Amino acid sequence: MKRFLLVVCSASFAIAVFLSTHQWDHSTANAQESKAQETKARSTPNKKAIERSRRTVKTLDNIFKQTIVLVTDKYVNDDDDFAAGSAAVLLFKNVSDGSDNTIRLIDATGDPYESENVAKDDFEKEGIKKLKAGAKTVDEVITQDGKHYLRALTPVPVVMDKCIMCHAHYADAKKGEPIGAISYTVPID
Numbered sequence: 001m002k003r004f005l006l007v008v009c010s011a012s013f014a015i016a017v018f019l020s021t022h023q024w025d026h027s028t029a030n031a032q033e034s035k036a037q038e039t040k041a042r043s044t045p046n047k048k049a050i051e052r053s054r055r056t057v058k059t060l061d062n063i064f065k066q067t068i069v070l071v072t073d074k075y076v077n078d079d080d081d082f083a084a085g086s087a088a089v090l091l092f093k094n095v096s097d098g099s100d101n102t103i104r105l106i107d108a109t110g111d112p113y114e115s116e117n118v119a120k121d122d123f124e125k126e127g128i129k130k131l132k133a134g135a136k137t138v139d140e141v142i143t144q145d146g147k148h149y150l151r152a153l154t155p156v157p158v159v160m161d162k163c164i165m166c167h168a169h170y171a172d173a174k175k176g177e178p179i180g181a182i183s184y185t186v187p188i189d
């Protein structure tokens with residue numbers, strides 16, 4: 001009888017341990033699952049917010065390109081004049097320094113005027129290839145320190161003969177082929 005009781009007690013103890021461990025596993029799994037969902041929610045900003053950032057890039061891109069053409073047309077008459085390219089590089093640097101937008105003017109020909117003005121990371125390098133293959137724009141959502149940003153690259157073609165005055169090799173570019181790009185990183189919020 002004693003032995004029987006001992007067996008029953010040990011069995012119940014084993015079952016109790018099994019159930020409590022199982023319960024614990026289960027709740028841990030639940031916690032992990034909800035954490036994963038939370039991370040997923042944070043890692044994908046909503047579509048409307050992404051569209052807003054795309055519109056911001058489009059507006060900025062239009063203003064910048066119109067300005068580069070206008071300055072070249074009205075103010076640049078010989079290759080000693082302050083180039084719209086130089087103005088754009090300076091303007092983008094100043095805009096980027098004081099805000100959480102980052103904007104750069106980069107080369108797509110492999111022969112930049114300034115060695116700094118080149119594609120630096122994978123997004124820009126791959127993006128230039130896509131623009132040269134005919135893409136109108138390339139973009140991607142990234143997350144940095146828990147904040148979402150839209151990265152975008154838009155093409156810069158040889159829009160006027162004057163461009164060739166300083167960038168002689170632009171004369172070799174096919175019609176409409178991008179010789180450069182503007183690279184944007186803008187917040188999504």
Ligand code: HEC
Nearest residue numbers: 072079083085086089106107112113114117162163166180
């Ligand atoms: C007066 C000379 C001049 C003219 C005209 C000119 N550029 Fe430039 N461009 C420059 C200089 C100088 C830089 C380098 C600016 C810097 O980094 O400060 C530059 C930089 C650039 C860059 C960045 C890549 C690189 O080569 O460093 C692009 C793209 C560019 N220019 C496109 C154009 C386009 C398009 C036109 C015509 C609308 C044009 N440029 C007209 C002198 C000129």
